[in-house]
Amino acid sequence: MENFRFYAPTYFCFGHNAEENIGELVKRFGGSKVLIHYGGGSIKRNGVYDRVIQSLTAENIPYVELGGVKPNPRSGLVYEGIALCRREQVDFILAVGGGSAIDSAKAIAAGVPYSGDFWDYYSKGIPVNEALPVATVLTIAAAGSEGSPDTVITHEEGMYKRGATGEALRPKFSILNPDATLTLDAFQTACGITDIMAHVCERYFTNTRDVEVTDRLCEAVLKTMIEESPKVIANLTDYQARANIMWAGMVAHNNIVGVGRAQDWNSHRIEHELSARYDVAHGAGLAVIMPAWMRHVMHHDITRFAQFAVRVWGCDMNFANPEITAREGIQRFRAFLTSIGMPATFAQLDAKAEDIATLTEHLFSAESEPLPGFMPLYKKDVEAIYTLAL
Amino acid sequence: MENFRFYAPTYFCFGHNAEENIGELVKRFGGSKVLIHYGGGSIKRNGVYDRVIQSLTAENIPYVELGGVKPNPRSGLVYEGIALCRREQVDFILAVGGGSAIDSAKAIAAGVPYSGDFWDYYSKGIPVNEALPVATVLTIAAAGSEGSPDTVITHEEGMYKRGATGEALRPKFSILNPDATLTLDAFQTACGITDIMAHVCERYFTNTRDVEVTDRLCEAVLKTMIEESPKVIANLTDYQARANIMWAGMVAHNNIVGVGRAQDWNSHRIEHELSARYDVAHGAGLAVIMPAWMRHVMHHDITRFAQFAVRVWGCDMNFANPEITAREGIQRFRAFLTSIGMPATFAQLDAKAEDIATLTEHLFSAESEPLPGFMPLYKKDVEAIYTLAL
Numbered sequence: 199m200e201n202f203r204f205y206a207p208t209y210f211c212f213g214h215n216a217e218e219n220i221g222e223l224v225k226r227f228g229g230s231k232v233l234i235h236y237g238g239g240s241i242k243r244n245g246v247y248d249r250v251i252q253s254l255t256a257e258n259i260p261y262v263e264l265g266g267v268k269p270n271p272r273s274g275l276v277y278e279g280i281a282l283c284r285r286e287q288v289d290f291i292l293a294v295g296g297g298s299a300i301d302s303a304k305a306i307a308a309g310v311p312y313s314g315d316f317w318d319y320y321s322k323g324i325p326v327n328e329a330l331p332v333a334t335v336l337t338i339a340a341a342g343s344e345g346s347p348d349t350v351i352t353h354e355e356g357m358y359k360r361g362a363t364g365e366a367l368r369p370k371f372s373i374l375n376p377d378a379t380l381t382l383d384a385f386q387t388a389c390g391i392t393d394i395m396a397h398v399c400e401r402y403f404t405n406t407r408d409v410e411v412t413d414r415l416c417e418a419v420l421k422t423m424i425e426e427s428p429k430v431i432a433n434l435t436d437y438q439a440r441a442n443i444m445w446a447g448m449v450a451h452n453n454i455v456g457v458g459r460a461q462d463w464n465s466h467r468i469e470h471e472l473s474a475r476y477d478v479a480h481g482a483g484l485a486v487i488m489p490a491w492m493r494h495v496m497h498h499d500i501t502r503f504a505q506f507a508v509r510v511w512g513c514d515m516n517f518a519n520p521e522i523t524a525r526e527g528i529q530r531f532r533a534f535l536t537s538i539g540m541p542a543t544f545a546q547l548d549a550k551a552e553d554i555a556t557l558t559e560h561l562f563s564a565e566s567e568p569l570p571g572f573m574p575l576y577k578k579d580v581e582a583i584y585t586l587a588l
Numbered sequence: 589m590e591n592f593r594f595y596a597p598t599y600f601c602f603g604h605n606a607e608e609n610i611g612e613l614v615k616r617f618g619g620s621k622v623l624i625h626y627g628g629g630s631i632k633r634n635g636v637y638d639r640v641i642q643s644l645t646a647e648n649i650p651y652v653e654l655g656g657v658k659p660n661p662r663s664g665l666v667y668e669g670i671a672l673c674r675r676e677q678v679d680f681i682l683a684v685g686g687g688s689a690i691d692s693a694k695a696i697a698a699g700v701p702y703s704g705d706f707w708d709y710y711s712k713g714i715p716v717n718e719a720l721p722v723a724t725v726l727t728i729a730a731a732g733s734e735g736s737p738d739t740v741i742t743h744e745e746g747m748y749k750r751g752a753t754g755e756a757l758r759p760k761f762s763i764l765n766p767d768a769t770l771t772l773d774a775f776q777t778a779c780g781i782t783d784i785m786a787h788v789c790e791r792y793f794t795n796t797r798d799v800e801v802t803d804r805l806c807e808a809v810l811k812t813m814i815e816e817s818p819k820v821i822a823n824l825t826d827y828q829a830r831a832n833i834m835w836a837g838m839v840a841h842n843n844i845v846g847v848g849r850a851q852d853w854n855s856h857r858i859e860h861e862l863s864a865r866y867d868v869a870h871g872a873g874l875a876v877i878m879p880a881w882m883r884h885v886m887h888h889d890i891t892r893f894a895q896f897a898v899r900v901w902g903c904d905m906n907f908a909n910p911e912i913t914a915r916e917g918i919q920r921f922r923a924f925l926t927s928i929g930m931p932a933t934f935a936q937l938d939a940k941a942e943d944i945a946t947l948t949e950h951l952f953s954a955e956s957e958p959l960p961g962f963m964p965l966y967k968k969d970v971e972a973i974y975t976l977a978l
Contacts, residue, residue, distance in 0.1 A: 204600040205597075205599040411808075426800055441848070442801045454839070
């Protein structure tokens with residue numbers, strides 16, 4: 199186990215009617231004027247917006263609004279939000295929505311007190327140590343951004359999708375009411391499930407030894423997802439399954455399952471090129487890329503993939519030939535993703551084989567070769583992974 | 589799953605040389621004069637004390653000291669600590685030690701700004717919302733007090749061992765360096781292991797349905813303990829096993845494995861009478877009480893005990909007769925505790941059968957009947973559990 203620090207001071211309010219606490223929590227964490235940041239009209243249709251306004255109004259907290267966040271959130275709206283916050287002297291940002299609204303809110307929060315271009319944090323990897331306080335009202339279990347210090351934004355000049363991170367971006371509080379997720383359709387739900395499982399897998403496949411506690415916690419979250427996901431896909435209004443998945447989504451990404459070990463975020467990096475180029479849903483892109491990544495890197499550590507197969511997917515260990523077990527685990531993961539309605543191939547994403555060289559070049563135009571991780575990836579590896587995903 | 593709140597804003601610094609950060613962290617969390625609170629001489633022998641002083645001195649932070657905390661920490665030293673802090677205008681309390689030093693530090697922290705008797709928090713169940721900031725330097729994996737808002741103190745008038753809790757008691761930071769635990773002997777280590785497993789079990793046995801995510805997280809911590817404990821008992825200086833257990837001990841008790849579910853703390857309550865009366869080590873008392881509690885309450889929900897047996901202890905499910913599986917799980921737990929050197933009977937604790945009525949009376953003199961929990965316990969149940977533990 200490696201040395202680590204863990205600091206996750208987000209206040210979570212979970213369950214029915216959790217939104218009632220928003221006004222009180224904004225005050226507790228020092229907000230006096232709020233930017234409500236969200237996407238489209240879904241929060242107005244499902245009542246979440248009204249409950250947010252009601253709670254702020256009850257505490258006499260003034261607010262301004264900025265809607266219009268799109269999936270794979272863009273830099274343009276971030277610049278707009280930064281200007282709005284400065285003009286209106288906003289001192290607290292409340293994201294209402296999923297990972298996109300939250301990530302966009304974090305970018306605005308970082309940009310307001312920063313004298314340079316907010317994109318510096320994303321392009322140069324500078325940690326964000328100063329930002330306006332951010333809080334979230336979560337409406338889809340997926341990104342884990344409600345409990346993480348991370349944000350991913352796509353810059354419209356060049357369509358680079360890049361991440362930033364920093365202690366100042368960890369939300370002050372997050373409202374997790376599974377009722378807010380009952381109106382999501384099956385595809386959105388399955389994309390979220392895939393993203394959650396990817397967040398665990400990208401921590402699970404590590405070269406660090408002696409990390410039994412985090413291995414077991416990773417496996418716990420994955421097994422929860424395997425148990426609860428079919429329930430919610432079969433019945434989209436199953437509150438209890440939604441609740442388990444919603445909390446698992448936070449646990450998957452606040453790093454309690456990832457401390458003390460080297461992690462591997464290459465599936466996310468490789469997928470980001472797909473969502474930036476074709477604007478595919480992030481989860482759908484991951485469903486195509488992750489099993490391909492696994493098949494490509496498996497030989498780097500067959501034992502770890504066999505452990506994944508046995509402990510997570512319940513495969514019998516083939517002691518004579520562990521590779522068979524390893525392959526069976528990946529196959530079951532892929533079949534699981536298909537069973538919840540996720541795509542398995544480039545074609546299902548409307549992505550094109552002839553773009554593989556361009557996707558790879560675009561990725562490495564902003565990343566050094568090789569990509570670090572479980573197995574370092576060179577251009578030829580990334581091309582091979584895209585090819586396995588065809 | 590039930591509605592819940594989760595707020596665990598402790599900053600953890602984990603690994604080799606983690607003590608180097610103490611001075612900087614005291615300043616970050618607002619301390620300007622520190623009380624160092626500890627037990628006996630072990631921290632002076634193993635170098636931890638010197639590293640604490642070095643880090644405080646490097647940041648020019650003045651301090652006073654109060655040693656002498658005993659296992660099952662007593663009210664007398666708490667009163668002394670409160671007076672000392674007031675006299676010396678201490679504004680930050682640093683516990684160096686295990687659960688006893690930390691719990692005593694939390695009691696002092698609660699008492700300093702409180703105009704009444706600090707014991708009110710313990711005897712009346714008032715939540716502690718105001719306290720001096722507390723931080724910890726952990727030297728044994730056991731109590732989980734380094735990440736929890738809880739404290740347990742024994743009052744010398746009447747030898748009542750009671751708990752208090754409150755958001756203000758959650759440590760600001762905790763230093764977890766597994767090197768500090770390498771000098772513990774096998775018995776102390778095994779007592780800590782037992783306490784950690786008890787913290788998980790008392791969350792695991794619940795009547796709340798649809799808590800797959802926390803069930804799985806509980807099982808993950810227990811399986812970690814089953815894997816790592818024999819390693820450390822066989823080799824007390826196994827850093828990696830110590831590290832896994834140390835982090836598991838925090839995870840077991842900061843409530844990430846317990847949110848959204850009713851919990852059952854009756855094994856702790858029943859054990860507290862033993863440690864208060866005979867001054868036995870808390871973990872040793874739990875090793876005797878927990879399996880007895882399990883045997884007594886098993887019939888309340890055989891399915892849950894069968895799940896415990898299959899998922900945690902790797903038992904084969906007896907589908908024709910799940911009770912056999914349930915019993916096998918408890919039996920394996922008991923055998924595990926014996927294998928790491930824990931006692932299994934009253935006699936091994938020098939506790940006496942003829943005291944059972946007195947122990948039970950003493951417990952209920954401060955608790956209402958029945959004790960709430962997984963299965964409500966009446967006096968006759970508590971007597972039966974003590975009797976099963978003979």
